[in-house]
Amino acid sequence: MTTILVTGGTGTLGRLVSERLRADGHEVRVLSRHAQPYAVDLVKGGPGLDTAVAGVDTIVHCATSPGGGDEKAAAHLIAAARQAGVRHLVYISIVGIEQVPYGYYRTKLAVEGLIEESGLGWTVLRATQFHDLLLRMFGIVSKPPVMLLPARVKDQPVEAAEVANRLAELALAAPAGRVEDMGGPEVRTLDSLARAYLRATGRRRLVVSVPLWGKAYGGFRSGGHLTPGHAVGKGTFEECLGRRFGDGEGV
Template structure:
């Protein structure tokens, strides 16, 4: 039986990954700021982090924050993993971090580099956006009388359970380096996703496409965050909405 540490194990992805690994018979430790007995703030490190990685065979690094601090947190984790003799470090990243000059993406790319240079056997998987994230964004936008959406931007959302399945496979295997990207089954315009959400939620909002400026927006508009050639996911956004909101969605 392998001992696997999952950072961010209480998050959207981490919960599914932890369940899958435990179902496969592994001892799984969940590290997050509030999960006992391994309640650790990775940005602070300390003895609690050393305790969490002691005797661990593989670390799956899912913890992240768009508010910053990922690089410091990852440096602390990698240092502790080296001290503990961890043999495999798996990192979940995002498609397009090397193509879209967006602040959060730059941080994810920097962490990829830290993982690659860690001296530990490593695996990096990049995926497109989770259905859950797209839903949260649309729910936030729908609080306004009019939903402002970035003009001419598409997305390729993927089901988080499928990502968890793939991560579990990678965590149970040998270090594989940068593996093939993983994208959702459909590339759709953002306003198409918004209209699907509004139908499923039974809400009425005007949808307005707003042109933006900047290098990041240009890269998103060019599809730098998409992986149409790696559309390996099977669960669609409409199916996700039906499960989550309990209403059938007609894609149009």
């Protein structure tokens, strides 16, 4: 039995990774800011982190904060892992982070660099956006009667549970460096995904695509965040909507 620490283990992805590893019979420690007994703020570090990492064979690093602090968190985690003699550090990253000049993506790329230079055995998996992210975004932008979306942008959403299964497989294998990207089964326009969301939730909204500006928007518009050559995910956005909203009678 392997002892595995999952950072961000109460989040969308980390919870699924933890469940999968436990189902396979492994001892899993869940680290997050509020999850006892391993309640640790990675950005601050501290002795609680050393306790969480002690005796661990593998770390699956899912913790992240779009608001900032990921580089500090990774540096603290790497230092603790090196001191504890951790064999393998697995990191979930995002497809296209070197192609799209978006602040959060630049941070993810910097964390990849820290991991690669850490001296630890490491594996990095990049995935496209989760279905859950689109659900949250559409839930917000569909509140007004007009649903505004960035024009000429596509997405390739993937099921979080499938990414979790892949991370669990990688955690139990030898360090593999940067592995092949993982994308959802379909590359779709944002407006087509939005209309599917509206149908599933029973909402009536006017969908309007609005041209934006800036280098980050240009990167998304050019498809830098997509990986059509690695469309290995199986679950579609419509299947996700069906599980979440049923027969589309509204929310």
